[in-house]
Amino acid sequence: MDSAFVIETIIKILIVLGLFSALAGFGTYVERKVLAFMQRRLGPMHVGPYGLLQVLADGIKLFTKEDFIPQGAVRPIFMIAPVITAATAFIAMAAIPMFPEFTIKGYTVKPIISDINVGLLFVLGVMATGLYGPLLAGMASQNKWSILGAARTAIQFLSYEVVTGLSVLAPVMIVGSLSLIDFNNYQAGGVSEWLIWKQPLAFVLFLIAGFAETNRTPFDLLEHEAEVISGYATEYSGMRWGMFFIGEYANMFTLGFLASLIFLGGFNDLWFIPGAIAILMKVFFIFFFFLWTRASWPHVRPDQLMWLCWKVLMPLGVINVVITGIVMMF
């Protein structure tokens, strides 16, 4: 292993870590603004021009807040749980090709930290491991709201893992590879080659399951204030709580990249738009869609969530896979 490769990888890791931590902060700003505009409000306005420095103020507040651990909590698990959430969110990004290859002074850079041939499986697997963050946090907190939140986490994440797996199975069958770069290259022929036209149902299922796995509004039962205070995060404060937050937003971006790569043509050039900008537009549209639904739709009840998963989405996913298989056979 030559040293240039090691240095390149370390630089990529640092860029991904730094950029997505900052993007998580900026994401909160965008979220507040978009929600405010949709509700005829202005959102943050006082810190900096148009409230842009609100992110910085929030960061200072999070970093300087007291790191509080309740007396009855299981200390080591309580302390490590937020790290699991943040770490898995960032590890999942290792196998995602963010941009097309580009060249700096004759040196070709692949904007992917590790091009493994089971990229999709790795990303979904690591994102699923993120389940342990909220679960352990809730169980270690010695708080009834937390344990309720943890229980909801377990059922929600495990159930929707099934839907995610089934929904991406059909595209995987068509492409015949688990590498996200292969997915991207398969859709290189322009908008008509996008997998969303061949697998519209899989796209909808993947998006719904994505909402559940990133804990976004129609399915944000884990920390539903009106029912379980703040769910698994009730006892957390300061930067430990911030790590849950960063993990959630990093997951949103990961999901945006995944949906763009699998269904929406990835980083191929779109008409006159270069590929790098095209994928950014797709990711930010999906991010905006997350916020848009949060402003528009109410929550569902936990029993409705389970009903939707096991009685509607999973059968649809299985039917989709079967039909895809039959069509591919003939």
Place this chain on the structure above:
Amino acid sequence: MSGLEQFRDRNVSQNYYKVKIEPYPKSGWEKFKRVVKRSLKLELFVGLKITLLEMIRFNIHTIQYPKEKLPIAPRYRAVHKLLRLLESGNERCIGCGLCEKICIANCIRIDTKVDEFGRKVPTEYTINFGRCIFCGYCAEVCPELAIVHGPDYENASEQRAHFALKEDMLTPLDKLKEQKEFPGFGAPTPAADRLIKKTPLAY
């Protein structure tokens, strides 16, 4: 229906908008049909359209409070003011003590003396804003329109007493030009002339 019956029936005969609720589905098949119907109507996207249109219209209702303020009603009852006569600059308060007597929270305290011209003038006029309930009786009862309710509702301070002494409430002599004939609580209404003319003279 007689007038009295109508009056008694007023709560149930209002024009309420009644929401049409379809009968609840009984069998599993009916439930399934309802789910399909609701899904195909794409109600979710109607919700998305509404929020997006609101965002594009950008019809913001926020008032950025310290910079912008809502106009308050002229008869709003905030921290009191003691007024002066506009021409001479003399204090209007004649120290009659009516406000002190009528105050139901017992929070006004006046000390008076007789000055060199033989007039009674207040030396101290304090209101305990810890007890004042801003009922407005003092402004209502004042025969000289001397104590009135001002429009300044921003009374955040280290102590409430910062607004309560005579020199705090009294119009300063150099600001006499800016003192307006107060339209607020305690002042005669704009229609006072007409109303007084209609008052019968013989009881």
